[in-house]
Amino acid sequence: MAVDTERLRQWLSNYHNPDVAYRDILRVTNQYRGLHPEQDVYTFNDGTRMELVNLSGTIPVRYRGAVYNIPICIWLIDTHPKNAPICYVKPTPDMSIKVSMFVDQNGKIYLPYLHDWLPNSSDLIGLIQVLIVTFGEQPPVFAKAKDSDMPYPPNSFMAPGGSYNIPPYPPTSYPPSSTGFGGYPPYPPSSNTSFPGYPPYTAPYPPYPPANNFGGPSPGVGTGTIKDEHIRESLLTAIEEKLLRRMKEQFQQNQAELETLKRTQEELKQGKAKLDSILSRLEKEQNDLDKNITLLKDKEQELNNAIERISNQETIDVDDAVTTTAPLYKQLLNAFAEEAALEDAIYYMGEALRCGVIDLDVFLRQVRTLSRKQFMLRALMQKCRQKAGLSV
Known part of the structure; x- marks a missing residue:
């Protein structure tokens, strides 16, 4: 059946996260x-009564090599996905609920996946997959007894891979009990409670049919009297299922703790490697810093000695102080000084022209002469630098 997306969006308009609920429902109906x-x-x-959206129909469950269509109904709370859905098994009139640790007499489903629901990681697809695995181990329904005590016809509801017409599901078909099955509290919209243990046995449930009667002939009830062996079998089955569930939960808890410890160990190893790298880098930087401090102290001492030595000497003529180590360097120094003087002379000739001290003809003649000398000096400096191996 194709999903009416417009009507679905209208149904979800009052939900807190309508887009998330819409996507989850479409993923389920597509799969x-x-x-x-x-x-x-x-x-x-x-x-309290509230209009809610639910997913009704069947899910395929494989049991002993055959596939059966198990009827369920998943109610989405208006805070979905913050709170876990409320789930029921919906047997047809010809079927009865098989009460277990996962399903109570009203058909309400209790799972660790629902109890430990996490908004960021839990979703409807994961819930249905858990239901398929759980019901594959413990079928939630069995065929009722008939007067003729004959098996169901091949095309009946529980025939492998068969289909059926889902009966109407009124809201009060499964009235929630005050305590839930086995002392488990029911799932209100903000359920965060934990599962307590089973209460004392007060009223026996009907004997469970053998596993190979699932979807086949109904259990022989004879006169309908519940005998002591039936009660005993029912109690033994409940205890066995409870112990098996506790063992699985303990194993899963220990396995999760082990995985957490492994991840913590890996994170600690990575953190240790990072800390070792940081400490090594800090030690290297500390050694470099100590060397630089020693070098700076030596340079500071040299500067202090030079300042003291210069302060005790007489005034030095700058022209006498600037000397060269070779004739080539002296020629380069003189050419540089003369070129700088010509640059100043050309500047002041321009200032004289601007002030009207000299006329234009004198300015042009003198500037031409000075520029020619300046060009020759620059060429001489370039040749001297090449000869001395200096950068040009």
């Missing part, structure tokens, strides 16, 4: 064609 969205009124334990 599991037996489920489709509906809107109905849900009644909570305190009597």
